[in-house]
Amino acid sequence: xxxxxxxxxxxxxxxxxxxxNVARRIGKVKESGQxxxxxxxxxxxxxxxxxxxAHTVAADPDPRELDLLLSTGELxxxxxxxxxxxxxxxxxxxxxxxxxxxxxxxxxxKARIFSIEPGRVQSELSEGKVVIVAGFQxxxxxxxxxxxxxxxxxxxxxxxxAALNAERCDIYTxxxxxxxxxxxIVPNARKLSEIDYEEMLELASYGAKMHPRSIExxxxxxVPIYVASSFSDSAGTLIHRVDKVNELENRVKVTGxxxxxxxxxxxxxxxxxxxxxxxxxxxxxxxxxxxVDTIVxxxxxERITDISFTVSxxxxxxxxxxxxxxxxxxxxxEVISDDTLASVHVVGSGMQNTPGYASRxxxxxxxxxxxxxMITTSExxxxxxxxxxxxxxxxxxxxxxxxxxxxx
Amino acid sequence: xxxxxxxxxxxxxxxxxxxxNVARRIGKVKESGQxxxxxxxxxxxxxxxxxxxAHTVAADPDPRELDLLLSTGELxxxxxxxxxxxxxxxxxxxxxxxxxxxxxxxxxxKARIFSIEPGRVQSELSEGKVVIVAGFQxxxxxxxxxxxxxxxxxxxxxxxxAALNAERCDIYTxxxxxxxxxxxIVPNARKLSEIDYEEMLELASYGAKMHPRSIExxxxxxVPIYVASSFSDSAGTLIHRVDKVNELENRVKVTGxxxxxxxxxxxxxxxxxxxxxxxxxxxxxxxxxxxVDTIVxxxxxERITDISFTVSxxxxxxxxxxxxxxxxxxxxxEVISDDTLASVHVVGSGMQNTPGYASRxxxxxxxxxxxxxMITTSExxxxxxxxxxxxxxxxxxxxxxxxxxxxx
Numbered sequence: 001x002x003x004x005x006x007x008x009x010x011x012x013x014x015x016x017x018x019x020x021n022v023a024r025r026i027g028k029v030k031e032s033g034q035x036x037x038x039x040x041x042x043x044x045x046x047x048x049x050x051x052x053x054a055h056t057v058a059a060d061p062d063p064r065e066l067d068l069l070l071s072t073g074e075l076x077x078x079x080x081x082x083x084x085x086x087x088x089x090x091x092x093x094x095x096x097x098x099x100x101x102x103x104x105x106x107x108x109x110k111a112r113i114f115s116i117e118p119g120r121v122q123s124e125l126s127e128g129k130v131v132i133v134a135g136f137q138x139x140x141x142x143x144x145x146x147x148x149x150x151x152x153x154x155x156x157x158x159x160x161x162a163a164l165n166a167e168r169c170d171i172y173t174x175x176x177x178x179x180x181x182x183x184x185i186v187p188n189a190r191k192l193s194e195i196d197y198e199e200m201l202e203l204a205s206y207g208a209k210m211h212p213r214s215i216e217x218x219x220x221x222x223v224p225i226y227v228a229s230s231f232s233d234s235a236g237t238l239i240h241r242v243d244k245v246n247e248l249e250n251r252v253k254v255t256g257x258x259x260x261x262x263x264x265x266x267x268x269x270x271x272x273x274x275x276x277x278x279x280x281x282x283x284x285x286x287x288x289x290x291x292v293d294t295i296v297x298x299x300x301x302e303r304i305t306d307i308s309f310t311v312s313x314x315x316x317x318x319x320x321x322x323x324x325x326x327x328x329x330x331x332x333x334e335v336i337s338d339d340t341l342a343s344v345h346v347v348g349s350g351m352q353n354t355p356g357y358a359s360r361x362x363x364x365x366x367x368x369x370x371x372x373x374m375i376t377t378s379e380x381x382x383x384x385x386x387x388x389x390x391x392x393x394x395x396x397x398x399x400x401x402x403x404x405x406x407x408x
Numbered sequence: 409x410x411x412x413x414x415x416x417x418x419x420x421x422x423x424x425x426x427x428x429n430v431a432r433r434i435g436k437v438k439e440s441g442q443x444x445x446x447x448x449x450x451x452x453x454x455x456x457x458x459x460x461x462a463h464t465v466a467a468d469p470d471p472r473e474l475d476l477l478l479s480t481g482e483l484x485x486x487x488x489x490x491x492x493x494x495x496x497x498x499x500x501x502x503x504x505x506x507x508x509x510x511x512x513x514x515x516x517x518k519a520r521i522f523s524i525e526p527g528r529v530q531s532e533l534s535e536g537k538v539v540i541v542a543g544f545q546x547x548x549x550x551x552x553x554x555x556x557x558x559x560x561x562x563x564x565x566x567x568x569x570a571a572l573n574a575e576r577c578d579i580y581t582x583x584x585x586x587x588x589x590x591x592x593i594v595p596n597a598r599k600l601s602e603i604d605y606e607e608m609l610e611l612a613s614y615g616a617k618m619h620p621r622s623i624e625x626x627x628x629x630x631v632p633i634y635v636a637s638s639f640s641d642s643a644g645t646l647i648h649r650v651d652k653v654n655e656l657e658n659r660v661k662v663t664g665x666x667x668x669x670x671x672x673x674x675x676x677x678x679x680x681x682x683x684x685x686x687x688x689x690x691x692x693x694x695x696x697x698x699x700v701d702t703i704v705x706x707x708x709x710e711r712i713t714d715i716s717f718t719v720s721x722x723x724x725x726x727x728x729x730x731x732x733x734x735x736x737x738x739x740x741x742e743v744i745s746d747d748t749l750a751s752v753h754v755v756g757s758g759m760q761n762t763p764g765y766a767s768r769x770x771x772x773x774x775x776x777x778x779x780x781x782m783i784t785t786s787e788x789x790x791x792x793x794x795x796x797x798x799x800x801x802x803x804x805x806x807x808x809x810x811x812x813x814x815x816x
Contacts, residue, residue: 016464023465050484056424057431058491065494065502069487072480076458079477083466086473094473099551120551143507143528 003035003125003166007135007157011174012230013077014044016084022230023084025172026130030090035125037164039135039157040081042073047136063108067137067147071097074134074153082132092130095120097137097145102156104138104146111138111146113155116163133160151211158214162221169218169225170236171210176229177237178203180404181257185392188405192255193235196242199255202347202381215239242349253357254348254402257395261388263293263341264316265373266323267308270333274303280330281307281323290319294343294385296374308374310385313339341373342388344395346402349380358382364401370394411533411574412437414446415543415565419582420638421485422452424492430638431492433580434538438498443533445572447543447565448489450481455544471516475545475555479505482542482561490540500538503528505545505553510564512546512554519546519554521563524571541568559619566622570629577626577633579618584637585645586611588812589665593800596813600663601643604650607663610755610789623647650757661765662756662810665803669796671701671749672724673781674731675716678741682711688738689715689731698727702751702793704782716782718793721747749781750796752803754810757788766790772809778802 006026013019022040029036041047050070054061061069078094085092101117124131135153138146148155154171161169178200179189195203197219204210210227218225218239228236271277278297285292295309311319316339323335344365351357361382365372370393374385386394399405414434421427430448437444449455458478462469469477486502493500509525532539543561546554556563562579569577586608587597603611605627612618618635626633626647636644679685686705693700703717719727724747731743752773759765769790773780778801782793794802807813 016461019465053424053484053488054491057427057488058495060495061491062494065487065490068483068502068504072483075476075480076461079473080461080465082473083462083469086470087466087468094476096476096553145504 001033001035003037003164004029005157005161005164005166005169006036006038007153007169007171008038008040008081008230009153009171009173010041010044010046010077012172013040013081016080018230019043019077019080020084022172023081023088023090025230026085027088027090030130037121037125037131037133037160037166038081039133039153039160040074040077041135041153042070043077043080046073046076064144067108067111068145070147071134071137071145074136078132078134082130085130085132090130091128092132093124094132094134095124096134097156098139098143100131100133100160102133102138102159104140104148106140106142106144106146108146110149111140113138113148113159116159118160118163121160121164151213154211154214155217158217158221158223158225161223162217166223169223171214171225171227172230173227174229174231175227176232176234177227178239179256181395181399182259185259185395186257186399186405189399190404190406191235192237194238194240194242195255196349197239198380199347199349200239202345202378203256203258253351254346254404256347256404257398257402258345258347259391259395260343260345261391262313263310263343263385263388264313264319264337264339265308265310265341265385266316266319266335266337267306268323268327268330268332268335269306270304271307272303272331273305277305277330278307281326282309284326285319285322288318288322290315290322292319294374294376294383296376310341310343310374338373340388341385342391343383343385344391344398345381345383346398347381351380351382360401361398364397365394368393368397370397409441409443411443411445411572413565413569413572413574413577414444415561415577415579416446416448416489416638417561417579417581418449418452418454418485420580421448421489424488427451427485427488428492430580431489431496431498433638434493435496435498438538445529445533445539445541445568445574446489447541447561447568448482448485449543449561450478451485451488454481454484472552475516475519476553478555479542479545479553482544486540486542490538493538493540498538499536500540501532502540502542503532504542505564506547506551508539508541508568510541510546510567512548512556514548514550514552514554516554518557519548521546521556521567524567526568526571529568529572559621562619562622563625566625566629566631566633569631570625574631577631579622579633579635580638581635582637582639583635584640584642585635586647587664589803589807590667593667593803594665594807594813597807598812598814599643600645602646602648602650603663604757605647606788607755607757608647610753610786611664611666661759662754662812664755664812665806665810666753666755667750667799667803668753669750669799670721671718671751671793671796672721672727672745672747673716673718673749673793674724674727674743674745675714676731676735676738676740676743677714678712679715680711680739681713685713685738686715689734690717692734693727693730696726696730698723698730700727702782702784702791704784718749718751718782746781748796749793750799751791751793752799752806753789753791754806755789759788759790768809769806772805773802776801776805778805
């Protein structure tokens with residue numbers, strides 16, 4: 001029997017009414033003759049509320065305890081979903097992360113799945129049951145409960161789909177697919193019917209609602225991932241291995257425009273340009289858990305250089321203080337920062353073999369009077385750091401300039 | 409090292425402030441040089457709220473799913489308690505029911521512990537940690553989560569104390585001990601410094617805040633149970649094997665007066681007095697889960713008899729309908745009910761060898777103009793069913809009549 005895995009996000013199971021709607025959707029799949037495993041996130045903002053609760057009793061909650069606390073959110077939503085399914089007459093059972101055999105390492109708060117033992121899930125499926133699996137959680141070899149961090153339930157769903165050899169993993173969320181740009185900014189943005197894993201990875205890293213981990217996992221295991229809305233029946237977007245050989249010439253080269261707001265830049269001025277200087281700066285930052293994105297080192301002038309890097313704006317204070325502490329040790333003169341920035345990204349897997357995409361991006365931005373602060377590129381992405389106040393204009397202009405919109 | 413087990417009820421961990429108070433209490437024990445395992449219930453009314461939530465999605469929630477849902481309540485309170493302890497500088501760890509090795513049968517909603525595998529608890533204790541165990545929950549052989557039903561956390565605590573050979577099990581709650589009568593009704597009721605398991609069982613069955621299961625478990629395993637308030641430092645009541653040989657003659661014969669409100673009586677009239685008639689009535693009632701308390705069968709007159717029994721008032725409608733259904737099959741004439749009743753109980757382990765206690769009880773009630781509807785007795789208890797409106801008077805009169813009050 002064909003097996004599908006569904007995943008429903010927190011907004012899709014936010015209250016009793018929405019949980020019943022999800023139960024009806026799952027019921028339809030069951031009635032179509034397919035087997036189904038559904039992974040659910042915690043209801044609405046439950047996870048944030050539990051984190052707040054932890055902070056009422058401890059300034060710095062213990063990570064192991066916090067994971068055990070947070071794991072309750074998905075048990076609540078999943079048992080309610082199972083009850084709703086049974087209330088509609090479908091046989092169903094909830095399995096917690098450990099009952100579903102989701103084995104992880106012990107990096108609390110950001111555990112990684114190292115194996116799935118699918119025996120229990122398979123035996124419940126073979127009895128004709130709908131299996132509801134608590135997302136976001138797993139268990140260590142010592143039987144301690146872990147959580148998988150941001151995007152955790154997506155990761156649970158794709159990993160289960162891989163372990164169970166499912167036909168497909170459907171991610172139901174509050175957006176109805178992947179667009180060529182954020183439709184709130186670009187009204188004629190086009191919904192993509194399909195996208196390659198690598199392109200989706202770049203889009204997911206910069207703004208799209210999915211976490212890159214689950215896309216990576218899908219790519220590695222060849223699991224097709226279908227992203228659609230849990231609130232409508234309109235067609236979504238299939239993320240899979242797009243066969244490029246057959247359409248190499250005809251393929252639109254740019255897939256979409258992504259952006260990321262709330263960035264800040266830190267520049268460490270007048271550093272001696274010697275080997276190891278970058279490591280001496282970024283290793284301590286990484287040790288403090290600061291996630292650095294774009295890094296640019298200026299061309300050296302008389303063996304003196306500047307290093308600039310971007311961080312999420314919420315981490316600016318910490319990153320700035322840490323950089324200040326390192327300044328004399330590094331031999332620099334000063335640390336300056338700019339907290340008014342954002343990034344805009346042109347993504348497309350056809351770009352790497354075709355010259356001219358970068359220059360076209362820069363010209364479009366220049367014609368819009370948008371100044372570029374920093375530039376980085378990857379094989380399938382060109383990124384520019386710009387002023388945040390211009391980011392909506394930049395997305396619109398690039399979307400139009402690369403002719404990505406719906407035809408009128 | 410001496411080991412104690414503490415249990416804190418829902419009202420003792422109802423909010424962050426109360427959880428911190430409990431953490432401080434546990435910290436003091438740790439600093440006194442004892443090892444400690446603490447069992448906590450869910451915060452405040454969490455369990456009832458989760459049951460209500462289940463009923464928003466399903467008219468008749470599946471018992472297995474309900475147990476998995478309810479088990480989250482104790483995980484929340486326990487992880488918060490552990491975080492609070494760590495915040496105060498004590499090393500602590502939460503163990504869920506399954507991590508603490510609490511193995512049960514699969515009677516969801518009222519599972520019974522069949523064994524405790526204390527390995528993990530012992531190894532955490534040997535590392536000097538305070539071990540916080542989620543009460544009320546266990547795990548079956550198939551790794552499904554169960555709950556232990558009413559009084560479940562008390563049962564967890566006493567069972568753990570037995571399995572770990574603890575010195576004592578302390579039950580901290582919102583009352584500060586066991587009294588000779590309900591102090592809200594009898595202002596000069598006396599707090600007992602000690603009470604025998606059997607006497608406590610009778611009191612617990614009729615009004616005292618502890619569930620009989622944990623008392624039974626303590627009696628069978630010889631675990632002394634100390635009941636005291638989590639909100640004060642005043643001395644509580646020790647439930648243990650009271651040595652009666654040495655004090656047989658001097659012992660006050662009556663230990664306390666208990667009562668139970670919200671009773672209803674059903675009478676099935678004019679039944680043929682033949683063998684098996686009681687079984688034919690009560691087996692179907694038991695099969696419907698109706699808990700019958702006092703049963704009285706009148707002396708037969710011309711081979712025709714009446715059978716009366718009491719049920720909790722909330723079960724009257726169901727029990728009445730069931731009795732009506734059975735009426736013609738039983739050969740009775742009618743079913744009548746009375747929903748205005750309560751029970752009052754005189755409890756004391758010295759009574760069985762000493763005549764006159766029952767008649768003294770009846771005389772005290774008669775002098776108070778309180779009519780007795782039904783009477784039952786056990787070895788250490790005499791119970792009368794009376795009108796609920798007279799129950800407070802009855803408790804006061806019996807407490808005074810048996811001279812149980814504080815001396816002024």
